[in-house]
Amino acid sequence: MVIKNLENKIKLVLIICSLFLVGCVVVSLGSIWTARTMVDDAHKKIYVLDGTVPILVNRSTMEETLDVEAKSHVEMFHHYFFTLAPDDKYIKYTMEKAMYLIDESGLAQYNALKEKGFYGNIMGSSAVFSIFCDSIRFNRDSLTFTYYGRQRIERRTSILMRELVTEGALKRVPRTENNPHGLLIVNWRTILNKDLDQRTKSNY
Incomplete structure (x- = not known):
């Protein structure tokens, strides 16, 4: 009888220990899951300082901001590539910045213009290009775009306005300091580049 009672007590202790162990495992896993969820939520929140006051903002994913970032990337490239001044160092600087945003199709067009003496002509005529x-039409599904713009060319004696339309596609790449949007323009080409209006500058 004593042995049977002892066996029952041992079984009871084993059951209690097993339940305690299972409870510890459940609590531990629950704590790990809760902590991980909190860390993930914290990573999605960013604090921005407004003077000395921290303001909580939510970080969005690239999918949510793709349209805005794509259009900004395309506009930035065209700004660097087509904004020119009669300063060889400035032209070199803007072209280097532009080449970070595009594949070899941009470099090919730059080299073609350079071989034709286009940039040397800017220096010689003191022309300023703006x-x-x-507008920019962007297709989210195919990641293609069409850029519509106007270029102002100011020379000593005249101001010329030209219509510019280009097309291309975008490819995702890692974000870098020189490419903050994490996009790369590929297969870029000029569709239209024609004169709109030309007027003579008044000389006083």
Whole structure:
């Protein structure tokens, strides 16, 4: 009888220990899952300082902001590529910045213009080129775009306005300091580049 009672007590202790162990495992796993969820939520939140006051903002994914980032990337490239001044160092600087945003199709067009003496002509005529973006049509599914803009070319004696339309596609790449949007323009080409209006500058 004593042995039977002892066996029952041992079984009871084993059951209690097993339940305690299972409970510890459940609590541990629950704690790990809760902590991981909290860390993930914390990574999605960013604090921005407004003077000395921290303001909580939510970080969005690239999928949520793809349209905005794609259009910004395309506009940035065209700004660097088509904004020119009669300064060889400035031209070199803007072209280097532009080449970080595009594949070899941009470099090919730059080299073609350079071989034709286009940039040397800018220096010789003291021309100033400015670009104005009218609109950018972006297809989210195919990651293709069409850029519509106007270019203002100011020389000593005249001001010329040209219509510019280009097309290309976008490819995702890692974000870097020189490519903050994490996109690369590929297969870029000029569809239209024609004169709109030319007027003579008044000389006083």
